[in-house]
Amino acid sequence: MGEIWTTYGFPGVIIVAQILAVTVPLLIAVAYMVYAERKVLAMMQLRQGPNLVGPWGLLQSFADALKMIGKEMIIPAGANRVVFIFAPVLTMVLALVAWAVIPFDLGWVIADINVGILYLFAISSLGVYGIIMAGWASNSKYAFLGSLRSAAQMVSYEVSIGLVIITVLLCVGSLNLTDIIVAQSGAGGFWGWFFVPLFPMFVIFFISALAETNRAPFDLPEGESELVGGFHTEYSGMTFGLFFLGEYANMILMSAMTTVLFLGGWLPPLEMAPFTWIPGPVWFVLKIAFCLFVFIWVRATLPRYRYDQLMRLGWKVFLPFSLIWVVLTAGVLVAFGWLPD
């Protein structure tokens, strides 16, 4: 019995504790992300935003969550019950499991696997299932149209995300996320982070991330002016709540991916005294917060794309451009002998 405890029980407890240490702050971060979005949007549009629940409205998200839990969960008569319930659960679970490989500092990672970036890519490419299943199981034309749009959109933009990831991998020579961040530390400052040498790919990645998370200006799957609520038209109560949480958790995940790939993860912007005093995880969170701010900023600034323009941008602009950059990067690395071993 004692042996089983030392081989399986104790490590098991540690793993569960690690998982809780990541997911609980993440869920709180999601709640405050919703609050921050409403507040920032309000400031950009010269409004007040939520300001009644708690000081400065800080508890608004928790009030909303409680309201959502209390509401009735309606399942439409023609719906496929199992798939209908499973779809939001899947969306939420996928948004959480991806965090297993994200390194918050050197060695601060739940699973330090060799193919970390592929794992992230695989999980983010699964996100489309939650939406497509929701659309089909709802048995409603608006939900179905929304989910078809979303599926086509996410599959299209995954292609350019894949090519961007290949470019970064060419410069790193490893698929491990920790290695990717360490590879950016060589220059001793922010000019060594990959967003400097690979700036066009950084822009493409961020725009594709917007499309991948179905955010404005690419929020056609839930374009309320034409599709009521898009794929979640028929959802109510906590099933809708899970979609909502999943969407924001995905935004945070995509920001974390941007931070890892291009913004140097936990590295301070300058290897100098006042910057190195601040611990790595704080830098990591600050960079994620910056990316999230840009997400909101874009939403407040740009109008929604038309669907054919969205597809044109993905296939006729981003795909050829990122292909050329992959070839160019590979060429430069080989020509100057900068290939990592």
Add this chain to the structure above:
Amino acid sequence: MLLTGIAFYIFAAVLVAAAVMVISAKNPVHSVLYLIVCFFNAAGLFVLMGAEFVAMILVIVYVGAVAVLFLFVVMMLDINFQELRQGFLQYLPIGGLIGLVLAIELLLIVGTWVIAPETSAVAAAPSPAIDAVTNTEALGRIMYTQYVYAFQASGLILLVAMIGAIVLTLRSREGVRKQSITQQVQRKREEVLAVRKVPTRGGV
């Protein structure tokens, strides 16, 4: 090792059960969803074998792209379940035949391993120890050296298939208004804009 064993039997059992459900589910969309469960558990088995790269590629390519397209098509079909049942006996012989051929091929492969274990060593490249190189690197070393022609050939086949699919489905329709961005951008101000002096109560 105990946990690995338990994990293997869970993955294997779910894989086989889901595979049975793929062919026995009444609703085709459910079949595709069970197929996705199959892919997932196969990826889990690959991870258990230490082939993490193959596992991730399986999920990215098959689950993330191929199965999405399957689901896309199957969801849009207007299926009559009665008709689907009726054709069953008609298609049983050909389906059974294909299944039989695949089963015999599998038996041949496994049989060769059992009868003459040394034959498999002839075709396979020597694989380095798992802790010496990551398996991404090991795959890359083999694929771009020993199997480079097979690799290029399969790439070529995929390219031809892609071009074929585009050629077969591409049709240019006459009389459809399409946005031409160059045309829009090249419009001159004089062609589209006229400033008129409008007299009061006169109209244009």
